[in-house]
Amino acid sequence: MNSLKAKLPPMGTLGPFIALIFACLFFATQNERFLTLQNFSLILQQVMVVGTIAIGQTLIILTAGIDLSCGMIMALGSIVMTKMGADFGLSAPVAITLGIAATAGFGLINGLLVTKAKLPPFIVTLGTLNIAFAITQLYSGSQTVTEVSDGLTWLGNSFRIGETNILYGVVLMLALYLITWLFLRETAPGRHIYAVGNSPEATRLTGISTDKVLLGVYVLAGVFYGLASLLSVARIGAGDPNAGQTENLDAITAVVLGGTSLFGGRGIILGTLVGALIVGVFRNGLTLMGVSSVYQILVTGILVILAVMTDQMSRKGVR
């Protein structure tokens, strides 16, 4: 009995997947266009930016932190990338590198404030949320950067499998999930991220530098936001200073829906992908049903509260 229970994945990991299946079944009965490969490809396109941001967000939430600045940092990255190309004529690889350096740099600032100044992540990232937004607006003059080279939008191209168009950007996002999954599961630094979220004190006492782990996580999250900047530029075909505003909270929503505990130390990265897909499926399905977008936001809100409640209750069950 006990060993069987130990072998089954906990409810936290299966729950989101079951929710996704039920959501798909429901929308399939409401609209015949929902259950087509082309539509699923579209959903993936719609979630690729938020899905990539949510990878970084998952890493941070696994350490019992939170990042409210993720979407704004992503927007800053996309402006840096496009303006470097437009203003200085830099080649796409250089512009992309500078953009990712900017987002990683913001991650570093978040990480330093959390580890060295010992401030709570919630407050730190609330501050950097506003700072990143303001810098983005000032640097871009609140203007969309439309002069974008092909190299920056290449990920927006698609290839065909049968009748279905698949974006290169979607492939990149899925690859990032796979790599992060392996990293968290199979490597020592990956396991240390869980350990820090689980019990920082116990982790420190085993000789692991918890500050290094945290700093690494915030910088790595910044790199993921930078890759999301690139995907955003590719998807819109421009550098948009007002990007990232829905993604900011949607990324947290995806992580929570995916079963990662806000208390840290528990969760599976592939759950976040499922969480992002749940958000995407609801948005897409409700749109196909002709439901106003305000109701989509309402449904997302209810889903988040349900997910956090499940997390809270499953934790109490364990204790």
Next chain:
Amino acid sequence: MSTAPNAQSPLVIQAKGLVKRYGQVTALDGADFELRAGEILAVIGDNGAGKSSLIKCLAGATIPDEGEIYLDGARAQFRSPIDARRAGIETVYQDLAVAPAMTIAENLFLGREIRRPGVLGSVFQMIDKKKMLEESIARMNDLKVGIRSMTQAVETLSGGQRQCVAVARAAAFAQHVVIMDEPTAALGVKEGNMVLELIRRVRDKGLPVILISHNMPHVFEIADRIHIARLGKRAAVVDPKNISMSDTVAVMTGAKSVDDLPPEALAH
């Protein structure tokens, strides 16, 4: 079973004249300390007697202001707990020692994961889960800890079993000494006995143990010698076989001085 430690057993750890001040407060006021090979040495003392400062100095968590520490006769200077660990001194902390959602095997190797051979291990830092699992089973069997599955999360274990995991981890990696800070404090009678039994097995494998405890029955049941800390100094080292619990407490609280004790009560 084990060879009983005696006055001829070599000193594993020796400390002379340790002083530690925190502002106006003198926590250690010239404390001496001796741990012999193969023994369980209990350290007792009232709150503020300096026992936790003493242990922190030995575990590298605090740097003493004055005094020397010798490990196997050689001068040792620990700048951090990691220094002490490298020197073969492992510490089991009362309550904070394990990551609850991680498996027993992962907890045993936390911070010391076995890497996979070749580039996968050295560059990609990939861990060898299979080997860690095998080693975990071997080490837990070695200490006769009756936990079947090493892949279950530590939070599925009872408090005593969790403490056993922490003790087993320390015993597995310690080359010289295991320090245990109140290992039975939060446990019930049965669970406490389970941990005591394990501590005895650790000693019988040849590792000396320093046991900090408030629980006098546990101390008297398991210790070979008892170090009594008082007012930042070592008041006495007594032999639990030749002294009563009440006399020990009397020395600890200052109600009796060492001179009041019969000579056979003192350990050598």
